[in-house]
Amino acid sequence: MDFELNTPRTDELGDAVAALRSWQSDDAPLQLHPGDLGWYWQLGVEKTAASVRIWRRDGEIAAVGFLDGPDVLRLTTAPDLLHDEALARRIAADLDDPERGVLPAGKVNAEVPNGAALHEQLAETGWDTDEAWTPLRRDLTAPVEDSGLRIAVVGPEQAELRAALQRSAFEGSTFSVERWQAMASGPAYADARCLIGFDENGDAVATATVWSAGPGRPGLIEPMGVHADHRGRGHGKAICVAAAAVLQELGSSSVMVCTPSSLTGAVATYRSAGFAPLPERFDRHRAA
Structure with missing residues (x-):
């Protein structure tokens, strides 16, 4: 057929x-x-x-x-x-x-x-x-180290802070409480967590959303970002480590992420968090 x-x-x-x-x-x-x-x-x-x-x-x-x-x-x-x-x-x-x-x-x-x-x-x-594009993966069979951040899992009461972090981390983002609520209502979010990382001063400095595909399968970070006022202090690495730990708790076998190869800083951040690069993937393009 x-x-x-x-x-x-x-x-x-x-x-x-x-x-x-x-x-x-x-x-x-x-x-x-x-x-x-x-x-x-x-x-x-x-x-x-x-x-x-x-x-x-x-x-x-x-x-x-x-x-x-x-x-x-x-x-x-x-x-x-x-x-x-x-x-x-x-x-x-x-x-x-x-x-x-x-x-x-x-x-x-x-x-x-x-x-x-x-x-x-x-x-x-x-x-x-x-x-x-550079895919990167971190194996989750071994214990994940402490991230150094205090991590909160976002619920409805933290949705406004989560949205504000997204808008700060990604210029032009229109992410909002209403969008978080819509996302959280979907079936994929049953296996997901939104995370907020707080530094030693109690400031919300980074965020990530992690998506499990179920026990024994690779999870995904999408997206990850650092507040514009708190960059250059290792918070990107830290929130990635925290994301790996949460996915491990959810039973994921590994954690995956993918970023344009041209974003060398992003690749370096993931590598510093224990992610190993996989063979590059190239988009297919039709010119006309």
């Missing part, structure tokens, strides 16, 4: 989250994580559903795509279909036909796991490589 493409209804989003959760493995290359959808959930369930594309075969989910913007698709497949040429051909055809409602005509990018058959299919139809 051929693969079928659809945009899920809001009540089908839980199926996509469950599939992404089950596909996470320390043996697999970095791929789309349930936390990626979970963080986007801040925009509401309707917008999240509109951003997702699902490929099914015989009713089973074979691949999940996430439009992280109108012209950027982040995509992964079921592990046993990573090298499936028929699925790769179908997805490539869908990406190159704007009438199928995945990507528009013109310049677009696709994020595809390393080693996927889709890379070859896209190359054959004229897609080149684009921005380099």
Whole structure:
């Protein structure tokens, strides 16, 4: 049976989250994580559903795509279909036909796991490589050291402080209490925690959100940031260590993060927190 493409209804989003959760493995290359959808959930369930594309075969989910913007698709497949040429051909055809409602005509990018058959299919139809990304992973089988920060897990009463930290750490961010509430209402957040780090003076200096995919599977940090007034003091490293400790408590086997390779400072921060770089991943780009 051929693969079928659809945009899920809001009540089908839980199926996509469950599939992404089950596909996470320390043996697999970095791929789309349930936390990626979970963080986007801040925009509401309707917008999240509109951003997702699902490929099914015989009713089973074979691949999940996430439009992280109108012209950027982040995509992964079921592990046993990573090298499936028929699925790769179908997805490539869908990406190159704007009438199928995945990507528009013109310049677009696709994020595809390393080693996927889709890379070859896209190359054959004229897609080149684009921005380099550095995935990093920290194993969580050994005890995690103390971060040096006092860590609070965010609940509704800390949501305003969490939102303010996000806006300070990321210029142009419009994160708000309402967005935190929307994110926290999604199914992916059942396995997530928002963290705030306080220094020795009691100042809120850093924040991170961690997403578990369940016991024995890799978790994700998305996002991590340091307050603009408290940079250059090691708080980025510290909040990453704290994030690793929380994911270990949730049963995660490892913690993953990915950052543009051009952000050498970010790569250095993660490495200082015990994260080891993995092989670079390159986006696929269609120029026209």
